[in-house]
Amino acid sequence: MALGCLQEFQVANRIGNGEKGGVGSSKGGYGIIVRGDTGCFVAAAMGVSLGCSSPAVAESMALRRGMQLGLHLGLTSVVMESDSQSIISILNDQIEVSQDVCVVLNDVRALEKNFHNCIFSFSKLSANNVAHVLACKGLVGEGYSFWTESLREFLIPY
Numbered sequence: 190m191a192l193g194c195l196q197e198f199q200v201a202n203r204i205g206n207g208e209k210g211g212v213g214s215s216k217g218g219y220g221i222i223v224r225g226d227t228g229c230f231v232a233a234a235m236g237v238s239l240g241c242s243s244p245a246v247a248e249s250m251a252l253r254r255g256m257q258l259g260l261h262l263g264l265t266s267v268v269m270e271s272d273s274q275s276i277i278s279i280l281n282d283q284i285e286v287s288q289d290v291c292v293v294l295n296d297v298r299a300l301e302k303n304f305h306n307c308i309f310s311f312s313k314l315s316a317n318n319v320a321h322v323l324a325c326k327g328l329v330g331e332g333y334s335f336w337t338e339s340l341r342e343f344l345i346p347y
């Protein structure tokens with residue numbers, strides 16, 4: 190069964206400009222939605238990541254987390270959607286990137302080998318509303334939340 194994962198990563202305090210530190214000290218929240226072939230809800234996750242040196246690293250970390258969730262769920266075919274057109278282009282076209290992004294994307298490429306079919310697709314932020322809400326909630330929370338039973342009440346309007 191092919192599933193789609195959406196992720197959105199919000200970077201706090203604009204990388205390097207936060208009051209509590211410079212580059213590498215920012216945190217980001219991520220939100221992941223797993224949908225079935227027909228678009229129905231399968232699972233969701235949200236959390237916070239520390240030490241994001243750039244928005245590109247933050248988006249790459251969100252993709253990596255989405256792929257890890259797909260493996261945890263036992264998926265064999267996935268469509269990984271992100272609102273970062275540059276990261277999707279890098280993955281699809283094998284473009285050279287900076288070292289900090291390269292490290293995370295190497296993990297993503299290694300995880301890709303665990304799926305029979307893995308497609309990386311660009312999705313506009315406007316199509317990512319639920320993942321965006323999860324990312325914002327993940328940013329202010331601590332740790333990781335995961336559920337499969339149904340959408341949480343705070344997501345129903347989206």
